[in-house]
Amino acid sequence: MTRGGYIALGLEGSANKLGVGIIRHPEGSPVAHHTGAEILANIRDTYITPPGEGFLPRDTARHHRNWIVRLIRRSLEQAGLASIDDIDVICFTKGPGMGAPLQSVVVIARTLSLMYNKPLVGVNHCIGHIEMGREITGAINPVVLYVSGGNTQVIAYSKQKYRIFGETLDIAIGNCLDRFARILKIPNNPSPGYNIELLARKGLTKPENFIQLPYTVKGMDISLSGILEHIENLAKNNDGGKYAPQDFCFSLQECLFAMLVEITERAVAHVNSNQVLIVGGVGCNLRLQEMMKIMVSDRDGSIHATDERFCIDNGIMIAHAGLLSYRMGDHVKDLREAVCSQRFRTDSVWIDWRDD
Amino acid sequence: MSAVTLSLSIPMQSARQADISKRVMEADPILKENEISVDYKTDNTMLTVDFAASSDRILRTVVNSTIESLKSVIECFDEFDE
Numbered sequence: 001m002t003r004g005g006y007i008a009l010g011l012e013g014s015a016n017k018l019g020v021g022i023i024r025h026p027e028g029s030p031v032a033h034h035t036g037a038e039i040l041a042n043i044r045d046t047y048i049t050p051p052g053e054g055f056l057p058r059d060t061a062r063h064h065r066n067w068i069v070r071l072i073r074r075s076l077e078q079a080g081l082a083s084i085d086d087i088d089v090i091c092f093t094k095g096p097g098m099g100a101p102l103q104s105v106v107v108i109a110r111t112l113s114l115m116y117n118k119p120l121v122g123v124n125h126c127i128g129h130i131e132m133g134r135e136i137t138g139a140i141n142p143v144v145l146y147v148s149g150g151n152t153q154v155i156a157y158s159k160q161k162y163r164i165f166g167e168t169l170d171i172a173i174g175n176c177l178d179r180f181a182r183i184l185k186i187p188n189n190p191s192p193g194y195n196i197e198l199l200a201r202k203g204l205t206k207p208e209n210f211i212q213l214p215y216t217v218k219g220m221d222i223s224l225s226g227i228l229e230h231i232e233n234l235a236k237n238n239d240g241g242k243y244a245p246q247d248f249c250f251s252l253q254e255c256l257f258a259m260l261v262e263i264t265e266r267a268v269a270h271v272n273s274n275q276v277l278i279v280g281g282v283g284c285n286l287r288l289q290e291m292m293k294i295m296v297s298d299r300d301g302s303i304h305a306t307d308e309r310f311c312i313d314n315g316i317m318i319a320h321a322g323l324l325s326y327r328m329g330d331h332v333k334d335l336r337e338a339v340c341s342q343r344f345r346t347d348s349v350w351i352d353w354r355d356d
Numbered sequence: 357m358s359a360v361t362l363s364l365s366i367p368m369q370s371a372r373q374a375d376i377s378k379r380v381m382e383a384d385p386i387l388k389e390n391e392i393s394v395d396y397k398t399d400n401t402m403l404t405v406d407f408a409a410s411s412d413r414i415l416r417t418v419v420n421s422t423i424e425s426l427k428s429v430i431e432c433f434d435e436f437d438e
Binding site for chain 1: 382425432
């Protein structure tokens with residue numbers, strides 16, 4: 001080893017993004033809130049379907065299998081590592097996510113682990129997002145809003161666990177946006193959510209075209225399927241083309257994000273924190289960040305968000321969270337533990353690398 | 357249960373590769389144990405996979421997914437075995 005510290009390889013493929021990352025932690029306590037991590041490589045390849053179509057598990061898994069070995073090779077080159085032997089630990093996404101894509105990645109993780117005799121660490125995808133967000137933004141003990149294609153949760157840390165304060169009762173926010181994009185045939189490249197954001201940024205064609213949607217907050221939780229059905233019906237029977245795509249996108253974003261801000265504010269008040277960290281693919285949305293900022297600054301707090309490199313699923317967050325866990329002495333002892341599970345709750349992970 | 361069976365013999369480049377493939381593949385739990393059984397064996401450089409399933413439809417599914425995973429393992433060997 002030419003460099004001190006620890007180097008981890010992270011492999012992520014729980015949905016339509018395949019990510020490979022290599023991270024280095026300098027020596028020092030892993031219990032410190034910020035490890036001073038150095039990103040050696042962070043590469044992603046996204047499986048993009050034609051407008052109007054979603055990504056299916058089998059096709060997504062095939063995409064991941066096609067690319068993963070090449071991405072690992074490229075990440076080693078980018079990191080300036082000669083071989084996988086220079087890596088201390090191999091981390092993979094254990095779940096939650098789609099079964100077939102997760103499986104396509106874990107097979108590679110197991111193979112490399114046996115070939116190079118390297119320890120394996122299975123990482124909870126949500127914990128990956130949270131820990132990477134904390135590392136990048138410097139937020140110490142934030143309320144976390146985790147919003148992506150598969151998850152919508154408001155999370156706060158207490159006693160070695162990231163506890164879920166509120167979540168969606170049906171579909172994830174990103175799923176709601178993606179499915180709406182399919183109705184209007186909004187392109188999936190680079191992502192449907194980003195294209196909705198761009199359309200919404202144009203604003204309403206006229207003020208009276210704001211569409212009232214069934215805003216649904218239930219205590220700490222939200223429900224999104226009713227909103228999706230409502231706007232889908234309107235979009236399908238758009239009488240005489242009354243509404244332009246930007247009217248739909250603007251109204252949908254305003255309603256959904258207002259709900260997210262409301263449940264986040266309730267959690268912030270509850271845990272007496274004034275930091276809000278937004279993670280997950282939908283977290284790159286600048287309008288969401290802006291609305292959250294209005295709420296947080298009313299409470300003299302600060303908002304922490306990252307850009308697409310870290311918000312959207314990536315391998316580096318898996319490497320980072322896996323390395324934290326490895327440095328606390330956790331890793332797979334029997335290869336039969338190196339399996340994925342489609343369901344894996346954020347609050348089922350014991351966070352031993354925090355001492356607060 | 358074993359209405360249909362199939363055996364695959366896959367020659368690897370070394371006994372070590374055969375052993376690694378067996379251990380990688382065996383780690384996955386078999387989901388419908390009353391409908392499928394998959395058994396991995398190695399003999400020197402040869403990896404043998406014996407399948408038994410309750411119907412040809414199920415057999416085809418499990419053989420397909422096994423081959424897909426094995427292809428990934430072999431691609432790893434090709435790229436990273438030094």
